[in-house]
Amino acid sequence: MSFTTDSGIPVKAVYTPDDFPERDYPKKLGAPGEYPYTRGVYPTMYRGQLWTMRQYAGFGTAEETNRRFRYLLEQGSTGLSMAFDLPTQLGLDSDAPAAEGAVGRVGVAVDSLADMETIFEGIPLDKVSTSMTINATAPVLLAMVLAVGERQGVPAAKLSGTTQNDILKEFIARGTYIFPPQPSLKLALDIVEYCQRHVPRWNTMNIAGYHIREAGADAIQELAFTLANAIAYIEAAVRRGLAVDEFAPRLSYSLGCFRDLFEEIAKYRAARRLFARIMKERFHARDPKSLLFRTFSGSCGSTLVAQQPLNNIVRVTLHALMGVLGGHQAIHTACWDEGFALPSQEAATIALRTQQILAYESGLANTVDPLAGSYYVESLTDEIERRAEEYLSKIDAMGGMLAAIESGYIGREIQAAAVRYQRAVDSGEKVIVGLNKFQSEEAGETPDLFEADPEVEPRQKRKLAELKGRRSPDEVNQALRQLQETIARNENVMPAVLDAVKAYATVGEICAVMRKHWGEYRAPVHIA
Amino acid sequence: MKNTRVLLAKVGLDGHDRGLKLVAHYLMEAGMEVIYLGLRQTPEQVVSAALEEDVDVVGLSFLAGDHLILAPRVLEGLKRSGLEEVMVLVGGIVLERDVPRLEAMGVRKVFLPGTPPGEIVNFIQGAAT
Secondary structure: OOOEOOOOOEOOOOOOOOOOOHHHHHHHHOOOOOOOOOOOOOOOHHHOOOOEEEEEEOOEOHHHHHHHHHHHHHOOOOEEEEOEOHHHHOOOOOOOHHHOOOOOOOOEOOOOHHHHHHHOOOOOOOOOOEEEOOOOOHHHHHHHHHHHHHHHOOOHHHOOEEEOOOOHHHHHHHOOOOOOHHHHHHHHHHHHHHHHHHOOOEEOEEEEOHHHHHOOOOHHHHHHHHHHHHHHHHHHHHHOOOOHHHHHHHEEEEEEEOOOHHHHHHHHHHHHHHHHHHHHHHOOOOOHHHHOOOEEEEEOHHHOOOOOOOHHHHHHHHHHHHHHHOOOOEEEOOOOOOOOOOOOHHHHHHHHHHHHHHHHOOOHHHOOOOOOOOHHHHHHHHHHHHHHHHHHHHHHHOOOHHHHHHOOHHHHHHHHHHHHHHHHHHHOOOOOEOOOEOOOOOOOOOOOOOOOOOOHHHHHHHHHHHHHHHOOHHHHHHHHHHHHHHHHOOOOOHHHHHHHHHOOOOHHHHHHHHHHHHOOOOOOOOOO | OOOOEEEEEEEOOOOOOHHHHHHHHHHHHOOOEEEEOOOOEOHHHHHHHHHHHOOOEEEEEEOOOOHHHHHHHHHHHHHHOOOOOOEEEEEEOOOHHHHHHHHHHOOOEEEOOOOOHHHHHHHHHHHHO
C-alpha cells in the first residue's frame, strides 16, 4: 500500500531532522510577521486579533438578506460575506428572460441601488466590513456600496470590505464571466486604481484558489494557478502605471480547505513564503505590506457529502482547524446541509459555533503557527512550494497566465486532475465515508431544508417595475451616455458607474452599455 | 451499429460544470460521441442542437435549483421538434423529493449527488441495448 497526500505527494512513515535541518530555520521560516512570512503575516497572529468569522450569506430579496445579516451580527459574526444571485453576477436584471428561475436563488437579487440600501438598513458601514463575492459586475456592486456609505454619512475613506473581483478564475473555474478576457481584466484593474485613490481601506481583489480547487484542481495546482493569476493582475497594474507598493497591500487571497489536514496547512504556509518571494524578487516590492499573503479560507463544498449529512459537521470542523493552524485572517465554515439546498438558519448557526468553539475552547489560538518545526509539515511545505514553482515556470514559458488560459492549458490540467480524483473515488482508493465506504441503509437525518420562496421572483420584478416608474429617466439616460463615452475613451469606468448607480440605473442597464462595447465571451470547452 | 450520441449542456446561468465535464469524459471513454454545449445554454439552444446533431441522449446538469423551471422547457421543446424519442437525463444538486416530478415531466432518470459517473455510463448503455 502506498501512502500519499490527497494531491499525490508521497508520504514517508517517519520524518526526522534530515527532512528539516535546524539550519534551515532562519531562511525558510523566520519569525512570524517577518520575511518570508511562512509562520504567518503578523507577529502575534490570533493573540493580537482572532480571525474574522466570515459566514457567507445572502438570498432572496434585499429585505431577507438584511434580516439574515442582522441575525449573524447579533450572533457574534464579525464580518459579512455577501452572496449574489446569478443574474446579478452576470449583469442581468430580474426581469430579463434569461433570469427566470434564478432570481434570489443562490444569493440576493440586486437590481439597483434601492436594493443595496435595503440590504444595509440599520447596518452601519463604518462598523462592519463587507466581503462581496462578485466578479464580472464588481464595479457596479462596489459603486452601490460606496453610494450607500455616502447616504449613511460614511466617507469612502472609512469604508472597509472586499470585492472578490478576480475575473481570471471565472474563465478557468467558476464560469461567471461576461466580457472577453482583456476588457474583463481592464474592469478589474479599474477597481484597483479607483480604490487606491478614493477607498484606501478597501480590499480591491480577493484572488481566489478556492474555486479552482472546487473545479477539480489538486492542492498544488490550486496554489500555482492562484499565484499565476495574481502575477497576471500585478503585471497588468504595473503596465497601467500603478506602483506595486501602492496597490499590492490591498490585494487579498483565498484558498480552499479540502480533506488532507497536513497538506492543506503546508499549502497555506508555502503560499505565504512563495508569494513573499515573488513580490520581493519579481516585483521589487519594498513595503512589507505588499509581501503579505493575507488569506480567507473556505470549506470546500465538494468535500461535503449528501449521504449521512450530519457527518459534514465533523468535516467542517476539520476545515476550520486547517484554517486556524494555517494562519488565515478570515475563515468561512460551510453548513452541513449545503449539499442539498441553501443552508437553514440552524445549520448556519452551527457552522459559526464551530469556529467559536475552536477560538474560545480549544486553546488553538494561544500561540502562533504551532506546527512549525514539525519535520513532516516543514518537508511538505517545501515540497508543495517546489511543485507550485514548477507550474509557475511552465506558465511563464507559455507567455503568462492569460495565454495559458486562452490556450486551454489550465482548463485541461484541472480537468485531468478532476478525472484522477474521481477514479480514485471509484476504485475506493480515496475513501469518502458514507459514500463509497460505511454506507448506511437508513435514510439518516433529513435536513430541515431551506425552501426557496416562489414569491421572491415576482416580488423582485414588481420592485424593479416600481423603481423604473419612480426614477428620473433623463438622469438615467444621461448617466448611461456618460458611461458609454467613458468606455469609448478607455478611461476608468468607476466614476461614471457611480453616477449611473446614484441615478438608480440598474445592473442590467449598466452592463448592457458594456456588453454593447465589448461583446460577450464564449469560452472554449475542454473535456478530453 | 452507430455510436450512441450524447448532447450535454448546462442550462441556466450556473457556471459550475466539473461534474458534467467528468460525465462527458467517462462517456467518451466508453466510446460514445459526446457534444458538450458548455455553459449558459437556453432550452431553445439545446433543442436545436439536439435536432442538428441527431442525438440519442440529452444530459442536463443543474446545481442552482432551477431544474423544475428549465428541464420542462427542454422536454417540451424536444417534443415540439418531434424528438420525444430522445432520452433526457438530469444530474446535479436535485432534491430527492423533486425526482418524481421530473420523471413525470418525461426525464428518464435523475442522478443525485454522489452518483459515480460510471453508473451514468451503464445506464445509457443498458437503455441502448
